[in-house]
Structure formats: structure tokens, C-alpha cells
Amino acid sequence: MVPAIRGLLAALFFTAMISAASAKDDKTLVVGTITTPTVNNAVGSGTAPGTPGTQVFAGLVELDDHFVPQPYLATSWDVSPDKLTYTFHLRPGARFHDGTPITSEDVAFSVDTVRANHPFGRSMFGPVDRVETPDPQTAVFVLKQPHPALLASVTTLLLPILPKHVYANGPIRTNPANTMAIGSGPFKVAEFKAGQSITLERNPDFFLPGKPKSDRIILRFFDDMQAARLSLENGETDAMLQTSFGYGDFDRLKKNPKLEVFTDTFAGLGIVDYLEFNLRKAPFNDIRVRRAIAHAIDRKFLVEKFQGGVTKQLEGPLPPDSPFATKDLTHYAYDLKEANRILDEAGYKRDADGIRFKATLDAPTFSPDGLGRVADYLKPQLKKIGIEIDRRISPDTATWAKRVSNYDYDIAMSQIYNYPDPVIGTHRLFLCKNQIKGVMYTNTGGYCNPKVDEILDQAARETDFEKRKALYARFQKIITDDLPYIYTTTELPYGVVSKDVVGRPRTALGTMAPMLEMEKK
């Protein structure tokens, strides 16, 4: 009865509305994303610039769903036997949106720009000595040392090829073409509405014939995830390839017959949640304290009760679906008795209230279900082993970042993207020399183990996959022994797409990949 009335009312109203308004363009794809100040992903990383950037620009290669590089702007590449020279052959006839041909000069310029301006620029292109340009179609990367992460670094997400004649003038961060961007990707920027949306139009001269399938994509910005969810459920938005709706909504959205909820495109991001300790301070510099805390965390409980079974338990720095992940770690089983025993033995006595010592705990606001709820969980949980937690609330992410990056904290909940290769996203948290005060997502805890530095340095040069994997296995084992960080779970900001939409990107970096096949049925 009630649905009938609802249906009737809605039908009546819409008949009136539609007769008044003219036809809608039903083929336009509306894709939700988070607000970005820029389209230029050469000067920024992450989902914000990555989502529009990978539509507007093109990189030399794209990774497939198994992290294997596939030709994109480069049709092929040759690697010298000593692995010190990579020669990329550019696609003949490929042009930028303004009609200028793409040359190897643009590739060389893009490498320089990314190295100087991208947060991972140094780790991705530090080992590149120079890019030679013997002819306009050929770009030769000459390396100072073997660099196995190079091919993962020349993807559209990490090395968008910029037209030199547009971006070489003046400081790149204030270039107006950061919003009205000119690239060579499948879509052109038609309109950039600050803080609202980006309208993308099909690039008719795109170098892959017949692509993209969609004529028009509107990237609609959402800061409020509840608003985004409602918009998707109402069909006002067709897709959001990466959400942060929270795990509580996962099952409910899955039951919606109009929507597909997916988790298959997050492997390349490798997002992990962890506790970090200020190792400059007692008692957090005491390995026994960190071991006791590790024993006090029930990961199974976190995954099943807080995160709806969507995420995976995590014990080491690399997520289980990374090609370099190992199972050979030092395990800390959930065991409160053991945790208390360790602390008793270490001489941290309980006072009259049962408190051994106090600690502050900071969590950012951007992951309320992941980091936020784990922080809430830790307070009563650590009380059981005599640690009183002062859960400091940050009004916004900037406050949390300021505290952690200036070493003004005891324990913090944090999160990092490992990206397709550990050299790009992982090393930064561990290298002794990467302690840079005031800069977030560096080695803010102050961990330093020369052995780890040496292993990571070797792994960054080792080109044999199996040998490299063995090096990373050793690294992961040492980290679970030293425990500078205690890993809790992976984070899975699942995607949602309308069932009217086909052909979403399904690669390892599918949340930030060109939407070549994506269209409305």
C-alpha cells in the first residue's frame, strides 16, 4: 500500500517536472570524488588529484590487475642488460589536447617536474640520472643504479606526461593550467568549478582509437560522505570509485539492487592502518612496552566487529595482497595475560588505581571507522593492561598532522598508502635519514635501524624479483621484531557504482585509472 502511494506521488510529481523541464542527457556519467584544488597529479599525490589527473593526462604505461606494466603512451620499451638504461618508444602521432605533438622533451620535462614537486618524486626518480632525447619519439632513461620500481613509477598516476610548453613557464604550483589542465589523456577539461565539480569532455583525438567510450564525465566533489552516499542511492551520482563511507554501510549498500559495491581495485594502493609510537620518549622507546601493547590488540575483533569483515587483519608493514608480502613475521597473539606479564616483568608497577603509566593517543578525522574506532577501542583495552589513554580529539586532520609531524605525541593512529612498489610508498616510514620534523608521512616516530636501511637500499636496486622479495621478507620480519609500528588492519575504502554503468577500470590502481571503457548502458 505505502510503496504504491509513494510510487504514485513520485510519478505524478515527476510527470509534472519532466513536462516542464526538457530532456536530460542520460549518457553523461556523474562520478563522485573528493574535493581537489588541482587536476595536475604531477605536483600532488592521492585520490584528490589522481582521479581527474588520470583522465586528463597519460603516462608511459598503465599497470594491469596483476601490477604488470602495459603499453599506454609508450608502445614498447627496451631494457639494457645491465638494467641501467630504459628506452621508451612513444606512440607515433600522439598529441596533446591543444594539438601539439608529444615528444621525448615533454617526457624529460615531466620527470624533472615530478622529481622536484611530487611527494614521492625523489624516491621514484632520484635514481634517474638523466632522460636523453635522441629523437622526438624516443625517451631514454639513464639510471645511476638499477631501479626496479621504475616501471611502476611511469604510470599515469605517478608520471603524467605534461606538455612542456604549457607548464614550463613560472612556478608550476600557481600555473593556471593546473585546473584547466592540458594533457593527452582520454578526456579534456571543459570546466573547473572550484570546490564543486570538474566537467570532462571526450578527447576525440585520443591515441587509442575508439576510446574513451563515454562522451562526458562530471567529477562531482563530495566532502561529506553521507551526502555522497545518499546521492549514489538516489541515482544522482553514477559511481564513486573510492569512498570512505565506513564499513557500517557496506552490507546495506550491497543489498541495494541498483548498486554494485566492489573491493577489487585497491591492491595497488595498499592502504594500511597502524599505531605509531614516539620513540624519542620513554616508556614508548621500550620494546617491551610496545610488545605488551601488541598483545593487547584483538585484530580479529577489529575486523569482524568494527569493519564488517571487509578489511583484513594486518601484522606487518605490507598488505597481504602486495606481491612482496610475507607470512614469516613475528606474531603477537591476542593475550592480555601475556601483555600484563611483560609489563610486570619490565618493572612498570601499577599504582593504587591500577595505572602503570599514561599516554596520549591521537587519531585523524579522515578515517572514522578505521582509525577512529580503533582509537576508541584502544582506550578501554589498554586500561586492562594498566595504560591510561588520554584520547586527544583533533577537530580536523591538520591538527592531528601538526602534532604527529612535530613529535608532540605519545601514540598516534595513522595510515599510509604503500602504492604498487614499496620504494614508492613504504620506505619513507623506515629510513633513518627520513626524519623530517614538520613533515607528515615521513619517519615521524624516529625509528632507526641501520640493518633495515641497508636492506631497503639493496631492495631498491635489486632487479631480480625473487631476490627482491626475499629482501622485503627480511625487512618485514625485522619490523615485527622491532615494532616501531603496530599494524592493525588494512583499510578498504570500497567503491560503489550504479548497475547501469559498465566498464569501470579494474586494474590494480583502478580507483585512479583512465575510465576508458566506462559508460552508461
Place this chain on the structure above:
Amino acid sequence: MRGGSVLGQLVSACGLLFAVVLFNFVVLHLAPGDVAETLTSATGGATKEILDQVRHLYGLDQPLHVQFLAYLSRLLHGDLGTSAYFNAPVAGLILDRLFPTALLVGTALVLAIVLGAMLGIVAARRPGGIVNSLVSVLSLVGYSAPVFWTGILVLLAFASWLPLFPAQGMVDPRLSGGPIARVIDVLHHLVLPAVTLASVYLAQYSRLARTSMLDALGADYIRTARAKGLGEHTVVYKHALRNAILPIVTVAGVQVSHLLAGAVLVETVFGWPGMGRLAYESILRRDAPLMLGILFCTALLVIVVNMATDLLYRAIDPRIRTQ
């Protein structure tokens, strides 16, 4: 402001604007973090060199008083500066958002005043009637419910459960029709946020109208009017209403400044691309020029509206004119 000379009003207005700029500049810089950090953390972190480069580009590496004086000098030249976050002129960003906010706030205010006054008058004429009780209950609920909560309920009811209205935004991005279709589309999107925002003020206006109407209807001049045989309609609408409307105008003038605060929440809930949301987000992003620009414009608006209220008062109430 009433009674002071126009010059005096202008001087105090300038002093007020300066205080607004100074106060907000200081407060915003007391908050931890700066725009270089929020900008780079929105784009995946940064190295020390990148942070320094961004700070230098926007003059954030200079001492605070130098930054303030530079800002003030630009402001005096009519330049609101550049938003570091958006890398775009502040004036343009504000102008983009001005119309949506004016539309939302204006509609809500008119809706609240007209509906509120009508309800209040009806209630006042029959103090024991059903309308009176209804108005009392409605005002209580409307006034005490937080506006974002009302907004979420309205969304769930009329966008999700009964999909009559769109849930988010001001325009349907898929729309490809002519100007008439666009206007209808905007109005369609406007209904829910405007009603939500109006609900808060509706309560105030209906109660205010009811009280002042009751006061007016009990006054001696009404008895006189009735005694000289004027019709009930003339008594209520010509004599009583004209006096009862004064407090409403006063409150409406004062409330323009409150409306922006309400608009922040409503705009966030409904994804309305207005200035309130922009202001809120620019605080989170520590985007000082944008934040200050919005507050400066808002303060200016409040001052102008206050002056306008004054003038309107003179028009409505002959007693002020003769003073």
C-alpha cells in the same frame, strides 16, 4: 546605530570591519597547521622542500605582522587576495558562491517571515484555537531542533523515502535543457534546503508575530478604532498589523547575520554550493585569504543590512521620521 549621523555610522562601520579582519586573522593563525600543510596533505603529503616552496609562494614564510600589513594594504586597494588552496582570486571564488547563498538565505527568510507572520496573526486572533496550539508546538519543535538534524530528516523523508526532490547540489549536472528548464531545476533543488533553513526562523517569526499582534490588539487605539465603527478587517490589517510588524522588521535585520551561520549547516547537508560551506571549508584548510575575504564580505553585508533596516524602519514608523 539609530540617531547617529551617516558619517558617524560610516566611521564605526570601518572600525568594525578592521576589527573583524584583525580578529579573524589572529584567530586563524592560532589554529595548528597552515595552508601549505593542508594543501599538501590533501595531495598526498610533501617533502620539506615542497612545503617551503609553497610557503614562500604565498608569503607564509614571512612574520605574521608583515603578512597582516600586506593583506591590509591589498584590501585597501580593493584586492581580496588569492586563495592558496584553490590558487584562484578570492573575489571570484566568493562571487561564484554569492548567488547560491543569497538565493537560499533570501528564499528561507521570505518564507519564514511571510508564513511566520501569517501563522502568528491567525493564532493571535483566536488565542485558544487549534491554529494557536499548532503554532506553539511547531515553533517549539522548529526552534529547538538543530538545523542539520532537521535537514537530515527532511532529506531522508523527501529525497530518499519519497523521492520527490534531489538530495544534493543546486543543479542536475546531467541537465541539457534551455534556460527555463534550468530555472525549474534550480527551484526543484531549492525546496528542501530552503524549507529546512526557514523552519528555524519560522518558529521565531510566528511567535514574535503572535505576541506583538496580541499586544497590538489589546491596545487603546484598537478599542478606539473599533468604537468608531471600523470593520474588523481594517482594524486588524491596517491598525494592528502595521504596529505589530515593527518587531519583525527589527529581528529580520538582525538575523541576516545569523542566517549565514545556519546556511553553513544547511549547505553542508544538502551539498548546496554556497558561501557558508566555503567559509567552513576554508577554516579547515587554513586558507586565510579566502576565510578573511568571506568574513569581510559578510561583515560588510551585515552593516549594509543594518543600515537598510534603519531606513525601512523610518518608512514604516512615522514616529521615527518626526524625531
